[in-house]
Amino acid sequence: MNDVQLVEDELLREDKDGAVYLTLNRPDKFNTLSESLLASLQRELDNIASDPAVRCVVIAATGKGFCAGHDLRQMRAHPDHGYYQSLFRSCSGVMQGLVNLPVPVIARVQGMATAAGCQLVASCDLAIAARSATFGVSGINVGLFCSTPAVALSRNINAKRAFDMLVTADFIDADTALDWGLLSGVADDADLDATVAAKVAKILSKSPAAIRFGKAMFHRQRQMSLAEAYELAGEVMADNMMNADAQEGIDAFLEKRKPTWEQPGH
Known part of the structure; x- marks a missing residue:
């Protein structure tokens, strides 16, 4: 049974046979993590954590890209140290919420996942990407070291590779991300949804x-x-x-x- 809900304009939720699909819905902004989107994600993760009927979660996104990280325009509109502390604390709470959920979380990745978007991929238990997807932590290009994304990234791939990405802003392709441990699977672009669905079905078949x-x-x-x-x-x-x-x-x-x-x- 499917139950599709509009949680907020920026986040969609679909419940399907014990799996919850949370879809970032800011396609015109490459699904950057605004304050309101982070708040919506946190609320849904809190609800899921206390729901014994949920058995798997998929994090997906609309549009051409998975997530381009934080909303830089919104960040520059609030040049206040306390604001930035609160924003990064909120984002870190969402990332830890994914890890702390009692059920597996799968990232379904298309297009670009950069900075906090790459952090989002790294924070999920499993991650399956389209072969055309790319991954980077490119904050250094605008004078900002991706410190919080570094936490999740360095817990997925080895330290030298993670640090290289952080100081060069070089992107890696999906096959490299799989080889390095950031992903658990890669699918041809046309097969991405079917591959994710097969993984969800296998998890739902277990105790x-x-x-x-x-x-x-x-x-x-x-x-x-x-x-x-x-x-x-x-x-x-x-x-x-x-x-x-x-x-x-x-x-x-x-x-x-x-x-x-x-x-x-x-």
Whole structure:
């Protein structure tokens, strides 16, 4: 069942069989992250985080480009240090909100993703791009080092490659972004929607409970020492084993049948 909503003029939401599609809708401005768009994204992420029926999120965009970063015209209209602190805090909150969502988030990328737009791609759990897409952190061209995008970028690709992009503003193509670890998949332009839909369908076919256990553990353990990570992972696996889905899944495997997962929110 599809339920398409206009959250704000700048953001669209579609609910489809347990997946939520959030679409940036400023095509004439290459979907730059205005104050209002960031606020709308934050509200939707907060709503999704508390909704047990949501099982996957896709971040998409209208028009020729995915996202050109912050709205520079809006930023220059408010030459105030406190304003800039608040703006970047809001953007960082959205990026962390994507990581902290209990379900997988997929970026569907077409055209250009630059500066905070590249940060948005890097903040998603998975990212699938059209082969013609390009990626960069080009703030240095206007005298602004992309400091907040650097946080997410350097957690996806190695430090020397990330720093090179940050100080040169050189763009990379989709195949390079895949090779470097910024993307999880690349599709021919005509096949992008089908490729994203196939990935969503595969996630929706898995145990909702297991995926929620797994995403929370995956991101937490990356910040831990090896011993702490194994301690956490062991506790999460024990909790997961006590869940009905794990018991059903193992029984189904042993009995050579398809498992029936519990459906949250029903």
